[in-house]
Amino acid sequence: MRRGPTVVAVALVLLFACGGTQRPEGVAERWLSSLDQGAAGTPDRFGGDPAVQAANAVLPDWRTRDPGSLDRIEVGGAVVGGTAAAATADVPFRIESTDGEVVTGTVQEAPCDDGPDGGWCVHGAELGGAASAFDGSWSAGASGTDWVWAVAAAVLLCGLAVALLAVVTRRSARSPT
Amino acid sequence: MSARDARYRRKLLILLSSATFFEGYDTFALPFVLSLVLADLGRSEQDAGIVRSITALGTVVAFVLAARADRVGRKRLLLVTIVGYTVATAATALAPGLIWLTATQFAAQVFLGAEWAVAITIVVEEFPRAHRGRALGIVTSMNTLGGIFVGVLAAIGLATLTPIGWRAFFLVGLIPLVLVARGRRSMLETERYEAVRAGDGSDRLDHTSLFEAWKPAFRATVLAVGLVTFFRFFVVSAGAFWWAYYAQREVGMSVSLSGLYLAAAGLVGAAGFLVAGRLMDRFGRKPVFLAYLAGALVFGTWTFQVREATLMLPVLCAGIFFGLGSVAMTSAFATEPFPTYVRSRAAAWCRNAFEVLGGVLGALTVGILGDHVSGPVGSIGDAMSLITVAMLPAAMVVCWLFVPETNGEDMVAMDEAVATA
Numbered sequence: 001m002r003r004g005p006t007v008v009a010v011a012l013v014l015l016f017a018c019g020g021t022q023r024p025e026g027v028a029e030r031w032l033s034s035l036d037q038g039a040a041g042t043p044d045r046f047g048g049d050p051a052v053q054a055a056n057a058v059l060p061d062w063r064t065r066d067p068g069s070l071d072r073i074e075v076g077g078a079v080v081g082g083t084a085a086a087a088t089a090d091v092p093f094r095i096e097s098t099d100g101e102v103v104t105g106t107v108q109e110a111p112c113d114d115g116p117d118g119g120w121c122v123h124g125a126e127l128g129g130a131a132s133a134f135d136g137s138w139s140a141g142a143s144g145t146d147w148v149w150a151v152a153a154a155v156l157l158c159g160l161a162v163a164l165l166a167v168v169t170r171r172s173a174r175s176p177t
Numbered sequence: 178m179s180a181r182d183a184r185y186r187r188k189l190l191i192l193l194s195s196a197t198f199f200e201g202y203d204t205f206a207l208p209f210v211l212s213l214v215l216a217d218l219g220r221s222e223q224d225a226g227i228v229r230s231i232t233a234l235g236t237v238v239a240f241v242l243a244a245r246a247d248r249v250g251r252k253r254l255l256l257v258t259i260v261g262y263t264v265a266t267a268a269t270a271l272a273p274g275l276i277w278l279t280a281t282q283f284a285a286q287v288f289l290g291a292e293w294a295v296a297i298t299i300v301v302e303e304f305p306r307a308h309r310g311r312a313l314g315i316v317t318s319m320n321t322l323g324g325i326f327v328g329v330l331a332a333i334g335l336a337t338l339t340p341i342g343w344r345a346f347f348l349v350g351l352i353p354l355v356l357v358a359r360g361r362r363s364m365l366e367t368e369r370y371e372a373v374r375a376g377d378g379s380d381r382l383d384h385t386s387l388f389e390a391w392k393p394a395f396r397a398t399v400l401a402v403g404l405v406t407f408f409r410f411f412v413v414s415a416g417a418f419w420w421a422y423y424a425q426r427e428v429g430m431s432v433s434l435s436g437l438y439l440a441a442a443g444l445v446g447a448a449g450f451l452v453a454g455r456l457m458d459r460f461g462r463k464p465v466f467l468a469y470l471a472g473a474l475v476f477g478t479w480t481f482q483v484r485e486a487t488l489m490l491p492v493l494c495a496g497i498f499f500g501l502g503s504v505a506m507t508s509a510f511a512t513e514p515f516p517t518y519v520r521s522r523a524a525a526w527c528r529n530a531f532e533v534l535g536g537v538l539g540a541l542t543v544g545i546l547g548d549h550v551s552g553p554v555g556s557i558g559d560a561m562s563l564i565t566v567a568m569l570p571a572a573m574v575v576c577w578l579f580v581p582e583t584n585g586e587d588m589v590a591m592d593e594a595v596a597t598a
Contacts, residue, residue: 026550029426067216071431096431137484138427140555142563153567158574161404165579168397175393 023140024078024089024120028107031055031122032095035062036070047112047121054125058095058103065097072096075107077139087111089120104128181303181368189303190312192360193296194319195353196259200289201323203266203350207232207282209331210343217343218275228275232282233537239290240529241387246295246521248384250374251302252366254295254521259357261288266350270341285350290533293320294524301512301520302367306585307458309513314454314505318447321501325443328436369588373517378596382518390523395515399523401579402510403531408572409470409507410532412565413500415539416477419547420493423481423558426549430486438490445494449502457506461584462513466506467573472499474569481561507532510576513583516595539564 031046035055041062043055055062076092089109096102105127112121207214211225246254265285272278296316304312330346339345373379383389390399424435449469457465476496483489511527512520546552547560554560 022550023555026548026555029549068432071433072429073426074429098433137429138549138556138558140549142554142556142559146554146559146563147566150563150566154570157408157567157571161408161571161575162578165397165401165404165575168400169579172393172396 022119024080024091024109025075025139027109027120027122028078028091028093029073029075031107032058032070032073032075032093035059036065036068036073038065038067039063040067043122047109047123050124051122054107054122057127058105058125069097069099070095071098075138078109082110181365185363185365186304186312188360188363189299190315192255192356192364193299193316195356196255196292196296197316198319198323198326199262199350199353200293201320202326203262203282203285203289203323204320205324205327206346206350209327210336210346213336213343214275214278218272218278224275228279228282231279232286233533235283235286236290236533237529238283239287239294240525242287242291243294243525243529244387244522245291246298247389247518250366251295251299251370251521252364255292255299256357256361256364258288258292258295259353262292263351263354263357266347269350270344270347272344290529291525294521294528297508297528298512298521298524299367301509302369302517302588306587310456310458310462310505310509310584311451311454313508314450314452314457317505317508318450318454320504321443321447321450325440325447328440328443369517369592372589373592373596376592376596379518382595384518387522389519390515390526395519395523397579398514398581399526401575402507402514402523402527405510405572405576405580406507406527406532407535408568408575409473409503409535411535411539411542411568412473412477413503413539414536415543415564416480416496416500416561418540419543419557419561420480423561424489427556427558428484428486428489430489434486438493441490442493442497446497446501449498450505452498453502453505457509457584461582462506462509463576463580463582466503466510466576469499469503469506470569470573470576473503474565474573476500477565477569478562481558481565509583510580513586513588514581516591517588518592518595539568 027046031043031051031054034041034043034045035058041055043051043062045051047054059065072095074094078089078091080087080089082088087110091107091109092105093107094102094104105125106129107122108124108126109120110123112119207228215225242254242258262285265281265288268281269278269285272281297313300312300316301309327346330349335345335349336342341348373382389395421435421439424430424438425432430438453465453469473496476492476498477500480489480492480496483492507527511524515523542564543557543560544552546554546563547557549555549557552560554563
């Protein structure tokens with residue numbers, strides 16, 4: 001009787017354990033978002049001084065801007081290159097402020113020296129030239145296997161709910177009111 | 178002329194609608210003014226996350242208060258919760274710091290959560306069988322309109338129009354007090370509640386235990402309705418929470434355009450409640466609920482797969498119409514199958530225990546799966562579509578097999594059967 005919950009628990013642990021790899025696109029997006037917080041922004045969290053210098057290159061006035069002044073923050077799929085020992089990732093981006101100002105470019109990332117396993121840090125940024133590299137939509141997503149898992153989860157949930165209610169209904173019918 | 182004529186019911190509907198309207202209003206007010214609050218009080222986003230978590234717990238605690246309606250009466254509890262909410266929201270407007278604001282918003286959520294449950298119970302007990310669905314549709318639709326009202330006030334710049342800034346949003350919450358002052362004297366205790374309390378068998382019934390709704394006679398129905406509301410709200414609440422983020426970060430829509438879309442879709446969503454109310458009086462609760470959830474499954478999944486702003490609006494409208502509109506039926510499921518002496522407690526279990534839990538877990542699950550840096554799926558849109566596919570069929574199957582049809586349910590006969598059992 002206890003096997004079902006155990007299997008589900010193990011599956012969940014494996015699911016989240018498999019999700020350990022970091023995406024350079026997500027790091028670039030969070031770094032850009034930190035430039036939209038005004039004085040409260042902390043781009044240094046994404047790579048220390050090089051990340052702050054990159055922030056100054058992309059939005060020189062990021063510290064004095066009003067929070068939420070960026071109307072759009074878009075990042076495209078990363079181009080991962082370099083060697084196994086010295087990997088690099090270039091992430092195209094496009095940001096647009098509420099007053100219509102547009103900045104495009106590429107965020108340059110490399111594995112963090114002291115960050116978590118698989119973590120990417122912002123090392124620099126290059127302005128211009130990235131506007132046509134992507135259409136503004138997010139690049140990562142579910143695989144075909146994920147959709148099969150979702151359908152399997154639906155069947156499992158239906159089965160568990162029906163079994164639980166069948167037992168409760170039967171036992172309630174036997175119990176005195 | 179009967180004291181409970183059509184005119185009285187219209188006035189009652191206005192009072193009850195104000196309760197659900199301000200539940201929706203308060204849900205959206207804090208998120209809308211959050212950046213202003215943080216700037217004014219000098220706090221961080223991390224603090225904001227803690228505030229959000231603590232205030233959300235208020236809806237769970239509301240369970241205990243909502244269940245009191247079976248003991249103290251519907252009218253008294255409704256008035257207490259409305260006054261309690263207005264005091265809490267006025268105190269929020271006076272907050273000198275984040276701890277005060279957290280405490281007062283927690284209290285506001287406790288009162289609002291209980292207010293919703295007792296308002297639905299009053300509708301079921303005071304409106305004639307043929308019009309119950311329509312009244313439920315109206316009262317539940319006000320929740321969405323309350324949320325839209327926040328957006329309207331934000332759009333006209335309420336925070337900048339007054340010298341008190343973001344605090345003005347919480348003073349708007351004093352409006353229900355005016356309605357209570359006007360409606361307090363003319364409002365009656367529900368006919369069913371009075372009849373049950375005055376009946377011969379009332380002394381034998383347990384009007385106080387929180388677990389009375391779990392006795393064998395009601396257990397399977399409470400569990401079935403609870404699971405239906407859990408699965409449904411798991412998806413609906415996650416969708417409501419994540420859609421704007423998805424539209425802005427994964428589709429490339431601007432903040433202003435996504436706000437406009439959400440307001441337009443919210444209006445269509447309110448129509449979803451009203452249509453549901455009429456349809457469920459005509460065709461029954463279960464068939465209409467199954468049809469709505471089928472619509473939510475198709476359009477909810479599609480909404481989070483759309484990558485074009487032009488296609489987004491009609492698909493989002495349809496998703497909200499079916500997804501949010503289905504709450505008119507779950508409100509009926511949570512109240513109509515139960516006799517009057519235990520109805521509020523059953524509704525409180527279904528709403529404040531199962532539904533709220535689904536809401537918290539749904540948004541959390543999508544956030545973990547779709548996290549852009551480390552999530553296994555890596556896309557909020559795809560994570561949202563996956564959980565829609567995984568959860569909504571379970572709600573449909575449980576409803577189809579285990580939730581009783583209550584269209585035209587005779588409350589008097591149900592109460593008499595319990596009293597003579």
